[in-house]
Amino acid sequence: MKLIKFLILVLFPSLILLNSCKQESIKTVINKEGSLTQSEMLEDYDLLKSIYINANAGLYKYHTKAEIDSVFASNKKLITKKLSYREFYTVLWNVIDYTGSCHNTLKYPDSLDKKLSKQKIYFPIPLKYINNKLYTNLDYKGIPLGSEIISVNNMPENQFSTLISKYVSTDGFNKTGKYAGIETDWLPFYIYLTLGAQNEFKLKYRTQNSSRTQELKIASVTCKDFYKNYNQRFSKTYENRKNEDYTYKYLDSINTGVLEVNTFAMGGPKSKGHKKYVKFLDSVFTNLKTNNIPNLIVDIRGNGGGNDPNDLLLYSFLTKRSFKENTTAFTLFNEVPNQEYYVYDDIKELASELAEEHSILKDGKYYQNSTFNKTWHPNKNAFNGRIILLIDPFVASAGSLFASLLKSDPNTIIIGEETLGGYYGHTGHIPVTYELPNSKLDVTFSIVDLEQDVEQLLDEKYGDGVKPDFKVTQTYQDFLDNKDTEFNFAIEKIKL
Structure with missing residues (x-):
């Protein structure tokens, strides 16, 4: 297994693979949801708590231990004999969601997903x-x-x-x-x-x-x-305007470059995708410097993350400062806890790689060493003009880390809406999945808690996403006209 430094945040994938079969009644579907006993639900619930305490480095990132304990206790009281499978899912999700990480998921078993997907029980209108x-x-x-x-x-x-x-x-x-x-x-x-x-x-x-x-x-x-x-x-036509991983164009009328980077999932540093991306950025920023273009719009709306170092590489072309990916990054273990419920077969390899990267033991936490968190310097062709960054709520993980780094620079104007991913940090890097034995629900979260190398800003509180300087969202009329409200606002700012 090769660890992905930033879990690609697939926020909203297709819900299920669909197969045609005979329709069943709603009553049958409810019965097939599973008839867990109260003791079985409590066993799964207590196991989730144990796994989170042992493995989730971000468990107390935004809340105190007392607050987390209180949420576990209050939701446990909701587990009664009459609780349905679907309601039990929500009880678990209440706790999972409270911890505050965009890399959290709770997944129905595939067999139940497939059965439910064939039923006429769902809302029909996007x-x-x-x-x-x-x-x-x-x-x-x-x-x-x-x-x-x-x-x-x-x-x-x-x-x-x-x-x-x-x-x-x-x-x-x-x-x-x-x-x-x-x-x-x-x-x-x-x-x-x-x-x-x-x-x-x-x-x-x-x-x-x-x-x-x-x-x-x-x-x-x-x-x-x-x-x-x-x-x-x-809105599909409007949304599909961003159908390539990255593009660049020049707007001659306002002497401005437009760089779209819709994902950082081009592959790791040795991949063909990453090498192609490096050549693309070299070409773009050489062109910007050679032609002395004063303005650059960087559009990362919809960018849910990807592979290291694609986000950091782009930032090196946009900043004047030396920087790191993060100031600290730690995990709680180098031997996978609760192994009997761990889904993958990479336990030995994961332990080996964690021991190599997170080798500094301090106060019960395993911190990342400097070999895996190098200092980056501005690229020789780094852009020196005015930067406008376009963001939206779908920006997360490596996408929001990039946005937070860029917001720390004084020559950046940010337009759009607060990102889903955090400004000061997040819990990411390495995903793990556990299966709860009775419900067969899969719990996935990331195990490295990190603080990003960003400036303390007055408009950013701990627990915020990256906030824009100008909050701009698509208006109702622009939705009906399929117009890009944020981009048009950026153009007007440049014309001023």
Whole structure:
């Protein structure tokens, strides 16, 4: 196994692989969710707590031990004999989410996923979240595109949005990334976790330019049907504008370069993808320097992370300071704890690599040594002009680390919305997965807690994502017109 220094944050992958089969009733689905006894649920719950205490270096990153203990204790009281499998998932998630790491996941067993995916129990309409309101992202069954959702099954929109968005994991106390998850293809699963299996959904909504509230019941669909609708969503054209890993163009009218880096997942330092990326950056920044271009827009919206050192390499072309990936990075172990529940077969290799990289034992923590955290210096072709960075709530992991480094520099203007990933640090690098023996739920988290090499800033509190200098989000009208609000705002700033 070759460790990936930054777990690629696949925030919202396709929920399940879909296979055609005979439809089953909702009652059958509920029965097949699993009939765990109270003692079995308590056993899995206590095991999760043990694993987190032994292996999760970020457990107390944003909360005190007393606060974490209190959350474990209060949620344990919710485990009763009548608790369903789905509700047990939520009890576990309450604790997992509270710890505040964008690398946290809790996964249904594949067999149950496949059974549920074939049932007509899911919400059918892709949605758009704009300025704290929900809008339909598709014409559907008489409900026009852009209709504002007032309530779902008599649940007011604000309560509905809060409950379904809780299943998105973010760093620290971030909320923007949670609400952004509503717009993804994970939406039907989030609604299922919140409301359970549904035969139909009762919607109250208002159409464009109307104050009249209308009501309509719409039938539930399978996941496959939702994905068909999702792939026909109105905003797809706008979202697919960023369909390459990285691009560069020059805007002659305002003498500005535009560099898009949509992922850092080009591979590690010896990969072909990384070497191609190095040549690309060399070419771009040589061109910027040779032509004395004064402005550069760096667009990393949607960048959920990737491989080291692709983020750090890009930053070396944009900064005037020497820097490191992080100031500290530690894990709690060099021998995998709770091994009998560990999913992968790389225990010996993981232990060996941890011993090599995290070799400094101090106060019960294994710190990263300097061999794996070198000092970087500005590239000889580093850009010296004005930098505008575009960010959004989907930026995380290596993406948000890059954004935090760049925000520390005085010549950067940041436009967009707070990132899902943290400004001061995150818990990442190496993912591990454990299977809880009774529920068969897979718990995944990363084991290295790190503090990023960034400046202390007045507008950044510990637990925040990277915040913009100018908060700009797509407006409702720009959504209907498929316009890029943030990019257009950046252009106007350059023209001033």
